[in-house]
Amino acid sequence: MTALAGRETRRYVRNPVFLAAVVFTALAVKSWHANAVQEIGTISPYPAIFLGGFGMIAAFWLTQSTRRSAEALDVAPTTPQARTAALCAVAIVPFVLGWLSFGMFVRIQPLDGIWRYGAFSSSDRMAVLVSQIVVPTLGGPLLGIALARWVRFPGTAIVAFLLLYGWVSLITILAWNHANSVLFVMLRFFAPFTFFTLTDGPDNVDTWRGSPWFFVGWQLGLCAVAVIVALLRGAGGRRQRRLIRVLVAAAAVTALMYALTVAGGWNHPVVSHLGQAPVPIGHSPHPTNR
């Protein structure tokens, strides 16, 4: 298993799409140093987009690359589940790079004393960054592997990437305009990535509803679901029943995390002014003056 995981990881890190992801992430990290940060949300998503999104595409292609040999591989003593588990191990590489990016980020934007993070505590700020920078770098490749185990069409990964990017972008705009609406809060968190703050002018930062820590739980739950779905492919008999039980449990926990994300944290959006306590934002839609 270790040898197999090592082999798959070596193949993964040589994939041109993954290499491009690393290069673009490095460029983004470099730009963090170069620019004064006004809006956290304009710089934190890059590892998620590149290491997570591009990493998903690379993992998808890596998994699909052995499809033509499936008939021969499936009768090897190494089970499809073991091979899938070895594939899932490749996500460790972008995950580690995600943590490195996180470390770089908090060096230039320390968690304490910087009001650009809005009304969150230090702990919550950390959760926001972990959910934006780190966890997607793990979940993206796992999603790619799960998709490739079940879907034959080779263009699936790129379509999924575009749709996820579009969904997150859209619901962010909707959340911005309906910051206090429960429906749009729910939509905002029904995604593998979300924003929690918005810099609205030179002296104001809006903090939106929801709990960052439970959102991290929701993301990790999605990662677990992706792994189990990937493992289910080719499973039969007792193994399949066991995996389905685990999947149901994981899905239930993930759903619980989602509910707590929506219900937790700030239960109304607030705006932070420099040097002042947070003030609730009115219930009317946020002005679209950007």
Place this chain on the structure above:
Amino acid sequence: MTSSISLRGVGRRFGSAWALADIDLDLAPGVTGLLGPNGAGKTTLLRLFATALSPTQGTVSVLGLDPAEPAQRTGIRRRLGYLPQEIGFPRGFSAFAFVDYVALLKEWTQPAARHAEVRRVLDLTGLSGIAAKKIRTLSGGQRRRVALAQALLGPPSVLILDEPTTGLDPEQRATLRTVLAELARTSVVVLSTHQTEDVAALCERVIVLDGGRVRYDGLVTELTGQAAGRVWLADEPDPAASVSWRTGTGRYRNVADRARTGVEHVEPSLEDAYLLLRGSRVPT
């Protein structure tokens, strides 16, 4: 117009490796077999014949035409049939639809004539009964026959077949031999195969490639004759043999570089001669 293929000083390089070097060949109507170990350059040579590749050096002439010249290359392709080693099929196509598709690309523009030709080649390859079936539902051997059928459209003046007997049962191989023998009366047929018995049964001439170069180019009978007196049976593998293997009768067939006396000689086969030419040691 002469029906021939001619190569002069042909070489083909991929990166820094020469897949073919210093190839001089002349092929006339008839069936020519192409033998050689894996990586010898057989597929590369066939792709050169089929105008799918251009040589890095040297000149190629097919049917008196120059494949490097676009108009002449098109002229060659009008009279060419090519069965590659591996072939994919468009999704959702039946056997008939695929061969019809290739026929159209081969400029059979009149539907009635085209469909008649498609039915002819499907009949030749024993696919008439399953012509309407989707290719994805066919067995590997049936798919190979669909691929062969498209190569027979025309009929072609030059027929290039890369491993045509892969996946075919003995009966189908016998049918193929009949088809090719008929075609070879007027066409150049070149086939590569690992089945020396197919070459022996079908080909008058054989070319043995090794390391991208021609090791032998001549009659099948002459190559086989080179092994005369050098093949014998014994109850044990003979240490003096270059190659020795256990046969189905339980006895050992031995092939040696030099003629031996005092042993039970047998009629040499093309395989014996090929192994002698290759000089390989086969583990027993």
Place this chain on the structure above:
Amino acid sequence: MAAVLLRAVPWPAVSGITAVALVTGAGGFAWPGGAQILLPIAFALLAGAAAFVLDEPASAVVDVTPTGRARRTAVRALALLVPLGAGTALVLAGALRAVKLPWPAVGLALAGSVLLGFAIACVARRYSGEPGTQASAAAAFVLIIPGFLPFVAQWVRPFPVTGPHPGGPSSTTFWSIAGCVCLAAIAASVPELRRRRSP
């Protein structure tokens, strides 16, 4: 003849991705500001659909038929009407709903995106008979990456912006140049149109 040759187009891939693009783009009209977000995504998907048009599993055989690549490319290009038609429907729907976008420039972006996907597939076809997967990814990256990298976005603008002009070349300028490059790439990919004589 065209009808038979067009049967070999991978229609499930082309029409499937086009359908997803249609739904995505239409979703952008449901909320104010949504079109600016989702139409570029829809156009990237349409570029991906266009990239699959040239996929030919039987390329080993098809490439040595007398019907040259120029003719086959021209016939296959008819399949671009599917993503173009879907994109045109989105543009018309947006214009009729009075969504505030510079629709002529958006139309140009649509045509350019589809052309980009097709052109990348034409180039990639030299190396693979089924270039759709890689070509669709490359086209999507070209269209989406400028949005991620500010230092690129100021020079490369695949989708027109609304509001005050942020500086740098407009999307019209981008597609005028990119369109010419795509057409040149398509022409260069066809052996019959190249001066150099080789299969």
